[in-house]
Amino acid sequence: MNTFNTTARTTLAQASAPARSGGFAPGWTATLAIVALFAIAITFVAKGFQLFQATMVLSYAIALLGLNILTGYNGQISLGHGAFYAIGAYTTAILMEHGGTPYWATVPAAAVVCLAVGYAFGRPALKLDGLYLALATFALGVAMPQLLKYKHLEAWTGGVQGIVLMKPEAPFGLPLTADQWLYLFALLVTVIMFVIAHNLLQSGTGRALRAIRDHAMAAEAMGVDNKHYKSMAFGVSAAYTGVGGALSAIAVQFVAPDSFTLFLSISLLVGIVIGGVGTLWGAIFGAVFIMFVPSLAEKVSKAAPWAIYGVVLIAIMFAMPGGVVGMLRKIQERFKTRAGAPGG
Amino acid sequence: MDAFLHQLLAGLASGGIYASVALALVMIYQATHHINFAQGEMAMFSTFIAWSLIQAGLPYWAAFFATVVLSFVLAAVVEFTVIRPMHDKPALSVVVVFIGLLVIFHSLAGWLFGYTIKQFPSPFPQDAWYGSSMMSAHEVGAIFVTLLVVAALFSFFRFTPLGLAMRAAAQNAASSRLVGINVGRMLMLGWGLAGAIGAVAGMMVAPVVFLDPHMMTGVLLYAFAGALIGGIDSPLGAVLGGFLVGVLENLIGTYVVGTELKLSVALVLIVGVLIVRPAGLLGRTVVTRV
Amino acid sequence: MSSILEVRGLRAAYGATRVLQGLDLDIADGEIVALLGANGAGKTTTLRALCQAMVTTEGSISLVGQRIDGRSTEQIAKLGVGHVPDGRGTFLGLTAEENLRLGAYARPSRIGADADMERIYGYFPRLKERRAQQAGTLSGGEQQMLAIGRALMGKPRLLLLDEPSFGLAPLIVKDIFAIMRRINQEEQVSILLVEQNAKLALDLSDRAYLLETGRIVLSGPSDDIRRDDAVRRAYLGE
Numbered sequence: 001m002n003t004f005n006t007t008a009r010t011t012l013a014q015a016s017a018p019a020r021s022g023g024f025a026p027g028w029t030a031t032l033a034i035v036a037l038f039a040i041a042i043t044f045v046a047k048g049f050q051l052f053q054a055t056m057v058l059s060y061a062i063a064l065l066g067l068n069i070l071t072g073y074n075g076q077i078s079l080g081h082g083a084f085y086a087i088g089a090y091t092t093a094i095l096m097e098h099g100g101t102p103y104w105a106t107v108p109a110a111a112v113v114c115l116a117v118g119y120a121f122g123r124p125a126l127k128l129d130g131l132y133l134a135l136a137t138f139a140l141g142v143a144m145p146q147l148l149k150y151k152h153l154e155a156w157t158g159g160v161q162g163i164v165l166m167k168p169e170a171p172f173g174l175p176l177t178a179d180q181w182l183y184l185f186a187l188l189v190t191v192i193m194f195v196i197a198h199n200l201l202q203s204g205t206g207r208a209l210r211a212i213r214d215h216a217m218a219a220e221a222m223g224v225d226n227k228h229y230k231s232m233a234f235g236v237s238a239a240y241t242g243v244g245g246a247l248s249a250i251a252v253q254f255v256a257p258d259s260f261t262l263f264l265s266i267s268l269l270v271g272i273v274i275g276g277v278g279t280l281w282g283a284i285f286g287a288v289f290i291m292f293v294p295s296l297a298e299k300v301s302k303a304a305p306w307a308i309y310g311v312v313l314i315a316i317m318f319a320m321p322g323g324v325v326g327m328l329r330k331i332q333e334r335f336k337t338r339a340g341a342p343g344g
Numbered sequence: 345m346d347a348f349l350h351q352l353l354a355g356l357a358s359g360g361i362y363a364s365v366a367l368a369l370v371m372i373y374q375a376t377h378h379i380n381f382a383q384g385e386m387a388m389f390s391t392f393i394a395w396s397l398i399q400a401g402l403p404y405w406a407a408f409f410a411t412v413v414l415s416f417v418l419a420a421v422v423e424f425t426v427i428r429p430m431h432d433k434p435a436l437s438v439v440v441v442f443i444g445l446l447v448i449f450h451s452l453a454g455w456l457f458g459y460t461i462k463q464f465p466s467p468f469p470q471d472a473w474y475g476s477s478m479m480s481a482h483e484v485g486a487i488f489v490t491l492l493v494v495a496a497l498f499s500f501f502r503f504t505p506l507g508l509a510m511r512a513a514a515q516n517a518a519s520s521r522l523v524g525i526n527v528g529r530m531l532m533l534g535w536g537l538a539g540a541i542g543a544v545a546g547m548m549v550a551p552v553v554f555l556d557p558h559m560m561t562g563v564l565l566y567a568f569a570g571a572l573i574g575g576i577d578s579p580l581g582a583v584l585g586g587f588l589v590g591v592l593e594n595l596i597g598t599y600v601v602g603t604e605l606k607l608s609v610a611l612v613l614i615v616g617v618l619i620v621r622p623a624g625l626l627g628r629t630v631v632t633r634v
Numbered sequence: 635m636s637s638i639l640e641v642r643g644l645r646a647a648y649g650a651t652r653v654l655q656g657l658d659l660d661i662a663d664g665e666i667v668a669l670l671g672a673n674g675a676g677k678t679t680t681l682r683a684l685c686q687a688m689v690t691t692e693g694s695i696s697l698v699g700q701r702i703d704g705r706s707t708e709q710i711a712k713l714g715v716g717h718v719p720d721g722r723g724t725f726l727g728l729t730a731e732e733n734l735r736l737g738a739y740a741r742p743s744r745i746g747a748d749a750d751m752e753r754i755y756g757y758f759p760r761l762k763e764r765r766a767q768q769a770g771t772l773s774g775g776e777q778q779m780l781a782i783g784r785a786l787m788g789k790p791r792l793l794l795l796d797e798p799s800f801g802l803a804p805l806i807v808k809d810i811f812a813i814m815r816r817i818n819q820e821e822q823v824s825i826l827l828v829e830q831n832a833k834l835a836l837d838l839s840d841r842a843y844l845l846e847t848g849r850i851v852l853s854g855p856s857d858d859i860r861r862d863d864a865v866r867r868a869y870l871g872e
Contacts, residue, residue, distance in 0.1 A: 077436055124619045130435050131379050132618050135568055138381065139611040142565050146607045262561065266443055273440050304455035310448035314426060317437050512725050512736050519723035521687060523788060524711035524740030
């Protein structure tokens with residue numbers, strides 16, 4: 001009984017420890033400012049296709065943020081998040097194509113739809129832990145394309161051919177190309193999503209989520225309603241990934257079932273692991289990785305880029321399990337101890 | 345009625361394949377408490393190896409047995425080099441490694457053998473005496489082979505000292521070492537067997553669905569469903585579950601939702617079992633201690 | 635008498651936590667030696683260290699003159715060390731007979747395994763009755779007998795017993811200890827017995843060591859140890 005109580009208390013204490021999610025502490029504001037400048041500068045420095053790539057990075061980053069909320073902060077493994085990316089993308093496409101909804105309104109709509117679907121999936125999935133949840137979400141990821149191709153939904157989804165969309169023009173006659181505007185729009189959405197996530201994870205909710213991740217039984221004993229938080233985590237996570245999907249649909253101007261296979265879910269998993277599980281900044285690093293490394297891999301081996309991808313994945317698990325952010329933190333620690341600065 | 349019987353029997357035939365793969369999954373799960381997400385791709389890769397041997401001129405059964413042996417070795421090597429070093433890492437890292445393996449095998453197959461769909465021969469001639477309008481010769485043969493493999497495996501585990509040692513190592517590694525069992529070697533053997541079983545499953549399914557890198561993803565899903573329904577820590581359950589899923593898939597696909605949604609059926613089955621009875625039909629419910 | 639076990643300067647740690655601070659032990663052929671001490675003194679750790687299981691060690695351990703430190707647990711088992719662990723380590727999902735047969739894995743040769751199994755059933759007739767029963771359904775006492783039998787199947791030179799009396803009714807314990815004396819004499823197996831129950835251990839053993847916080851503080855013939863005042867107060871309640 002004694003050990004149980006101590007475990008519970010330590011768990012909650014650890015969970016309420018000062019936000020690791022805030023990023024590397026020294027020069028926090030300076031780093032942020034630099035990143036912001038860099039992000040905005042891209043609008044004017046990059047060319048059309050590069051802007052598209054940057055927009056896709058942002059859409060992946062938001063999606064990864066979503067997956068990280070679930071897996072990194074709440075400890076539930078999902079191998080099927082590509083399904084929510086797909087639902088977000090298709091929500092956007094269907095609303096724009098059949099409902100004439102303006103592109104910017106489809107983004108919150110996608111969030112709401114995915115929140116509902118995610119919560120609905122998360123509720124029964126409550127009983128599933130670790131590997132079993134991984135299994136169930138794996139099934140979801142595999143089954144999704146088939147669902148999207150389903151004959152009886154064709155009128156809405158466009159079946160195998162999917163739906164083609166129009167790229168939005170910059171509003172109010174601003175002197176920006178469509179690509180530039182879309183990038184800025186995505187950037188705005190990204191910033192908003194990150195801020196919400198940051199606040200969420202810093203708050204009591206975030207602590208509860210982490211407590212559940214670290215020791216579910218102890219958290220429950222301490223009064224955390226596991227059922228509610230775990231389902232919420234699933235819903236919020238799905239919503240985020242759905243927003244990412246929505247943005248990608250607008251950027252790519254096209255949705256089709258075969259864009260959302262198991263390999264997308266795998267890419268998302270790769271993204272959070274590479275970036276750093278349980279970190280916010282990791283989402284950016286992960287997004288850059290999954291955007292650019294497959295094409296790099298293709299250069300190394302034209303015929304088997306995913307094989308290289310797989311090897312890199314395994315190598316990183318061996319060498320750098322904390323992902324990029326984990327590695328950066330280690331480097332930061334070493335700087336601190338060398339400079340003899342007082343801890344923290 | 346005839347059509348129904350035909351579907352039922354066809355379901356049993358595919359069920360046999362799912363049963364074998366489910367058995368492989370359960371074997372690895374029992375020994376390591378890991379789910380081998382790469383099992384399907386490894387089986388597919390093995391089938392391609394068989395295909396190349398046959399293309400190179402080897403008679404079918406020679407290629408068959410050579411492939412089984414090669415797959416055994418390959419899987420054992422994978423266990424030793426990639427999986428064993430990860431044994432004490434967090435669950436997520438291990439899952440990522442399995443996914444990495446999935447991706448590597450899938451991609452290698454595409455690279456070495458191409459993505460075009462290929463024909464794979466069946467050793468059971470179409471006009472064989474045991475074929476009929478109810479069940480094709482291949483379906484009968486496939487069930488027979490599956491049952492043979494399962495029976496051989498069960499006998500191995502039950503009646504041989506090595507089989508006993510493997511069961512022991514899977515149940516209690518610490519005590520196994522105390523009686524002189526090299527647990528690592530047992531793990532390698534377990535993986536090797538799983539790889540061999542997967543190869544057999546792949547070679548039995550390929551003549552029906554044709555050979556391409558995507559061949560086994562669906563099969564793996566059904567095998568998961570079967571293993572879960574039967575009880576992920578029960579080999580007998582896995583086999584029964586596999587047959588059950590095969591039949592359900594076929595019947596529900598034909599009479600209820602249409603064949604295009606068959607994978608969704610698997611999804612629903614998996615989620616359903618996990619919610620209603622995670623231990624499956626024959627598994628043991630695990631009580632988590634604080 | 636030849637030496638079965640010679641331990642010099644044994645240190646052991648779980649990760650960063652040092653538990654044994656440097657032990658010297660000797661066991662001669664045919665002896666029963668007791669290792670006494672309170673909870674947390676390091677008794678179980680000592681047995682684990684001898685088998686190179688779960689702890690990192692420094693210092694030398696020699697079995698019948700051969701160094702075994704640095705070897706793997708399974709190799710040490712095959713060299714003739716039978717360890718009956720803390721908590722019995724029964725293979726719960728297997729039958730009683732399968733548990734025994736597993737013990738034979740450590741033997742140098744399978745010849746005589748069946749005869750040995752019969753002899754072990756002779757020591758533990760209750761096990762024979764339950765040979766086909768799942769081991770997890772056996773009582774505590776039966777599982778203890780099973781664990782001892784399993785270790786004996788390996789034809790060990792040295793038997794390590796970790797708290798065999800734990801959780802068992804006094805009558806059963808009496809039976810088991812009597813059987814252990816028979817085993818020591820009839821099978822020519824040396825025994826290192828770890829016990830919290832000092833009285834039982836001292837009655838059975840020829841010599842004893844007293845362990846306190848990772849160090850041997852007292853050693854000698856059991857009769858002498860039994861008469862030691864400090865021991866009587868602290869461990870025998872007299």
